[in-house]
Amino acid sequence: MKDLRTIRIFLAVLFFAASVTWLFIGRGVSPMAAAAAKVQIIPSALAATAGATAVWLVATFFFGRVYCSTVCPVGTLQDSATWARRKLGRTRRGRAMRNPFGKGRLFGAYRPQRPSRLRGLVLFAYIGCLVLGLLGVATLLEPWNLMRSAARLTNPEASARWLLFAGNAALGGAVALVILALIWVWALFKGRAFCNSICPIGTCLSLVGARAVWHIEIDPDRCTSCMRCQDVCKAGCINVAAREVTDPECVRCFDCLKVCADDAIHFQASRNRPASPIMTK
Numbered sequence: 001m002k003d004l005r006t007i008r009i010f011l012a013v014l015f016f017a018a019s020v021t022w023l024f025i026g027r028g029v030s031p032m033a034a035a036a037a038k039v040q041i042i043p044s045a046l047a048a049t050a051g052a053t054a055v056w057l058v059a060t061f062f063f064g065r066v067y068c069s070t071v072c073p074v075g076t077l078q079d080s081a082t083w084a085r086r087k088l089g090r091t092r093r094g095r096a097m098r099n100p101f102g103k104g105r106l107f108g109a110y111r112p113q114r115p116s117r118l119r120g121l122v123l124f125a126y127i128g129c130l131v132l133g134l135l136g137v138a139t140l141l142e143p144w145n146l147m148r149s150a151a152r153l154t155n156p157e158a159s160a161r162w163l164l165f166a167g168n169a170a171l172g173g174a175v176a177l178v179i180l181a182l183i184w185v186w187a188l189f190k191g192r193a194f195c196n197s198i199c200p201i202g203t204c205l206s207l208v209g210a211r212a213v214w215h216i217e218i219d220p221d222r223c224t225s226c227m228r229c230q231d232v233c234k235a236g237c238i239n240v241a242a243r244e245v246t247d248p249e250c251v252r253c254f255d256c257l258k259v260c261a262d263d264a265i266h267f268q269a270s271r272n273r274p275a276s277p278i279m280t281k
Helices: 003-024 031-038 041-046 051-063 066-070 073-088 118-132 143-151 169-190 193-197 200-208 228-232 255-259
Strands: 215-218 265-268
Touching (some): 003 031, 003 255, 031 041, 041 051, 051 200, 073 143, 073 193, 169 193, 193 200
Antiparallel strands (some): 215 265
């Protein structure tokens, strides 16, 4: 079960490298690079068949937001910030690095986050921009086209008439790069906050996967409240005290499965029920 994290990281790096190659270098580099674009939700939704979009909706219904953890390039970009956070927050001896600007550690553990109300407003604004034909504004909120806008700095083929600042590729690419940099810094401190607060694709997938068939479940009889899973949860969706995982916000990174030393957290289809009398009301 813990191998799911290794598989997820391998797929995420593979798709990220292919996506960056396709966007920033060109379509004719390799077949894999072209395939990375075809499996993205937005390019598929704009195509005549929308086959990949349908596949991801079905996959999200059964397995949750695996798209966000493996295929979305901005999601992998944020994961690189999580990796940097772990490196920056530790000394060479593995001890926690002190914050030079105040008390406490430079980067503490993640904490549970309440579902953001902002994402509903952002999704409404995103749909409104699409209906009104303001496609350039909508691209600043959607991950794939945000990367596509940034790619115009090195690859003219990535340009399109409906991208923001379509007449000035340099300006549009610079704006997109600034937004991606801000998302990375945000992820450095708050994990996958962009995915659960701003990204319209993440919001739609969270609605589809709100009651996913396969989900992360905490076994209350095995859990010793060591807090490791909650501390590493970059989506802020684990609450150890309540023994619950907020499924719509979970991006299926499987970091929690890796760090649990008590084998108390699993990716499964069934729902756990407290068996010990001390855990029952």
